[in-house]
Amino acid sequence: MMFLQFVTVLLFLFNQDQKASSYSLKNCEVHGLLTNRTKVLCYDRQLTHVPAYLPSKLFFLDVSQNNITSLRKSDFTEMSNLHILNVSQNKIGHIEEGAFVHTSRMEILNLTTNQLIEPSAFNLSTTEIISVLVRLRELDASHNPISLIDIATPALQSLLSLDVSYSTPRGSTVWLKQDPCFLKGLKIIYLGGMAMIPSNISALLQMLNCSVLEIIHLNHLNLTESDGLIEKVCLSHPNVKTLNLQGNRFTSIEAETFENCTQLRSLNMSSNRLNMLPPTLFQSLHFLQVLSLVDNKFTSVPNATSNITSLESLDLGFNKFHIISPADFINLPSIKSLCIIGNHISHVHSDLFGSLYSLQELNLGENHLRKLKEPFSAGLAMLKTLLLNHNNLASIKKGIFKNLTSLRVLNLVDNQIVTIEPGAWEGLNNLRSLVLGSNRITRDTLQDGTFQGVSSLEELQLFSNYISYESTKSLANPPFQHLHSLKKLNPKTQVLHFYQYTCASPPAFKGKKLLVFKKISCISDCMFILYVANMTAVLLLMLVCFFYQWRMHMIYSYYLLLAYFIDKRQKRKGQCMEYDYDAFLSYNKHDEQWVINDLLPVLENQYCWKLCLHHRDFQPGRPILENIVDNIYASRKTICIISHHYLNSEWCSKEIQVASFRIFDDCKDVLVLIFLEDIPSEYLSPYHRMRELVKKKTYLKWPKDEQEIPLFWLKLNMAMKTAAMPREAYDHVTGVFGGEIALCGSSARFCAMRCEPSHCLFPSDTL
Known part of the structure; x- marks a missing residue:
């Protein structure tokens, strides 16, 4: 024990002499330098060649997304430990002989999206590759216009995965097949999007019958049911486990198509033109786990998808479903993921998914759901993810999710949610993430207790809503006070490669480092x-x-x-105030004869009232508005003689408005209305304020019967005698004076009524 301690001290003292030093690799990032799996990332740096002076123990090199045009022999001289090389998305048109002579341990080579055209540029039979790439396991040469592929190249002897998809030269791709069983270890092949006719594809796959292919990609090849290619694939490769038929032109499938693919686990038939499937199509696929029928033309869930007891994932997105029923998902005991995104479903019933006891993910996004009327079925107790995004939900009702006790993620983004009822999240005790962004949530939506029931919530997103708080003061009832598990916001943000950013403007700073730029200059x-x-x-x-x-x-x-x-x-x-006149006469010039011949003789001569007339009493030379205002306020009363001509006169309108304003200004009963004609109430325009005045005040009407004319003058004289009432008698609610004389008239009968603030008395001498 003492010896071990002594050795430890010596090692510590020895290491004190070592000094730490910094290093930098231009245009690249180094990760895991002290391990045997050193990773160097040089992607998207505008490089024209592979960087030199890279670490000798390099395990993974990524120089993708650059402008490299060729791979030279000197690029990889010190990379004997290189296992993975990614040179995708460049402009490589030539690979120099002996380029990989020092990379004997390379297992994965990614050459996708380049410009390899001629055999001399990418001839897999060159001696340099033969003697070097004997351990190559994965080769991705997709998205290259390759015209020649020699599958008997010794470099491909140990190949497990070959990707030559979307190799579309001007002509067709030529396959050299000297030894049919040379690629006997091949398990994965990508042939999607190639410029090959179905018969050549069928011949190629039959030639590879020595290979135990498990994954075959035949996507985007314009295949149809008449080609019979699927049946041939299943015959020559019965052990295939994954078959990708995406993006072809299938409109129908025969019931016996997959009867020889008994080991199939994953089938992708998305983006075709299928509108129906035979009910027994998948009857022989006892191990099928993943089925995708996305982007077809189904109007209802195919019966063929039922009774697949091994199925774990079913994707029916972007079809034309309007209605789904519980019978569409019967006998699917193993299903864990169900996707019905992008259809036209408007209603979801509580028992719809009641038999899917193992379901863990349900995607109902991008449909037409407007309401969730009933709680989700108790059979979804294992559900962990529910996606209801991009629908038209306006409210979340109480208890709608109460049976989803295992739910962890709930996505309600981009709906029309305005109301969240208390108890809406009842039962979601295990919910971790709740996304409510892009809705119509306001401050009133978020009340105290809105988020009760989600005590385990760690992530809450409320972006793009209508929530606003004008004050910075603390809320009396914060809506988030019960969310104790929410992870705190980290205000610090790392800006990667900040020291490499350059300015594009203003011109004085163009090309300079952003680090030295002073924003005050902007x-x-x-x-x-x-x-x-x-x-x-x-x-x-x-x-x-x-x-x-x-x-x-x-x-x-x-x-x-x-x-x-x-x-x-x-x-x-x-x-x-002392009044100069007893009444101001407001009338139209068309009614002047009635005023002079009938009204003036009675009021001035018989009753001795002093009246103010326009042509007689207005002061010459003064503005007409000043004359109107001064004379109305100099008169104890204002008599308005109403006719059709009066209602159409702008000056008459101003006179009655000034008189009306005086009612509220002085709190005096100063207005007397006389109707010379029968005028319907709809003609009493609000512009003249006549409708409001008629509703609040009684009025006199010039009788047609000459026998009633004396009674008319008597009533008018009584209205002139009405005294001004004190301010206390004015009712500010109704706008009526408690002590005014209310006059009502009709062509047949007149009555007088005196209204007090507390009661109304009819005079005993009714006229």
């Missing part, structure tokens, strides 16, 4: 001044247009306010 001192000047000009223009459009109303309002303030000033001085 701030112009005159910007705020220009903003204020522009805003002032816009507001001034708006005001000018507004005043020009309503100039007459503005002038009229000015004089009304002027009269109001003059009167208030006189009241503050305690001046006692």
Whole structure:
């Protein structure tokens, strides 16, 4: 024991002499330098060749997304430990002989998306590759216009995965097949999107019958049911486990198509033109676990998808379903994932998924769901992820998720949610993530207790809603106070490669490092001044247009306010107003003959009232509005003689409005209405304020029967005698004076009624 301690001390003292030093690798990042799996990342750096002076123990090299045009022999001289090389998404058109002579341990080579065309550029039979890439397991040469593939190249002897998909030269791709059993270890082949006719594809797969292919990709080859390719694949490779038929032109499938693919575990038939399937199509696939029928033309769930007892994942997205029923998912005891995204489903019943006891993920996004009327079935007790995004849900009702006790992720993004009822999240005790972004949630939606029931919530997203708080004060009842498990926000953000960013503008700083750029140079001192000047000009223009459009109303309002303030000033001085006239006559010139011949002789001669007339008493030379305002306020009463001509007169309208304003200003009963004609109530325009006045005040009507004319003058005389009432008698609610004489008239009968604030008394001498 003492010896071990002594050795430890010596090692510690020895290491004290070692000094730490820094290092930097231009255009690359190094990870795991002290291990045997050193990773160097040089992707997307605008490189034109493979960087030199890389670590000698390099295990993984990524130089993808650059501008490399060729691979040279000197690029990999010190990379004997290289296992994985990614040179995808470059412009490689030539691989120099002996380029991989020092990479004898390479297992994975990714050459996808380059410009390998001629055999000399990518001839897998070259001696350099023969003697070197004997351990190559995965080769990805997809998205290259390759015209020649020699599958008997010794470099491919140990190959497990070959990807030559989307190799589309100007002509067709030529396959050299000297030894049919050479690729006997091949298990995965990608042939999707190649420029090959179905018969050549069938011949190629039959030639590889010595290989135990487990994964075959035949996507985007324009295959149809008439080609019979699926049956041939199942005959020559009965042990295939994954078959990808995506993006072809199948419109129907025969019932016996997959009867020889008994080991099939994953089948992808998405993006075809299928509208129905034979009920017994998958009857022989006893091990089928994953089935994708996305983006076809089904209007209902195919019966063939039922009774697949081994099925774990079913994707029926982006079809044309309007209605789904519990019978569509019977006898699927093993299913864990069900996707029905992108259909036209508008209703979901509580028992719809009741038999899917093992279901863990349910995707109902991008449908037309408007309401969730009933709680989800108790049979979904194992459900962990529920996606209801991109629907039209407006509210979340109480207890709708109460049976989903195992749910961990709930996505409700991009709905129309406005209301969240208390108890909406009842039963979601294990929920970890709740996404409510892009809805119509407001401040009123989030109340105290809104998020009760989700005590385990760790992530809550409320982006793109209508939540606003004007004050920075603490809320009395914070809606998130029960969410104790929410992970705290980290305000610090790492900016990767910040020191490499350069400025594109302004021109004075173009090309310089962003690190030395001072953002204050982007701030112009005159910007705020220009903003204020522009805003002032816009507001001034708006005001000018507004005043020009309503100039007459503005002038009229000015004089009304002027009269109001003059009167208030006189009241503050305690001046006692003495009236020059008993009544101001407001009438239209078309009714002047009735005023002169009938009204004046009775009121001035018989009853001795002093009246104010326009042509007789207005002061010459003064503005007409001033004459109107001054004479109305100089008169104890205002008599308005109403006719059709009166209602169409602008000056008459102003006179009655000034008189109406005086009612509220002085709290006096100053207005007497006389109707010379029968005028329906709908013609009493709010512009003349006649409808409101008629509702609140009684009026006199000029009788047609000459025998009733004396009674009319008597009533008018009584209205003239009505004294001003004190302010206390004015009812601010109804706008009626408690002590005024209410006069009502009709062509047949008149009555007088005196209304007090607390009761109404009918006079005993009813006229």
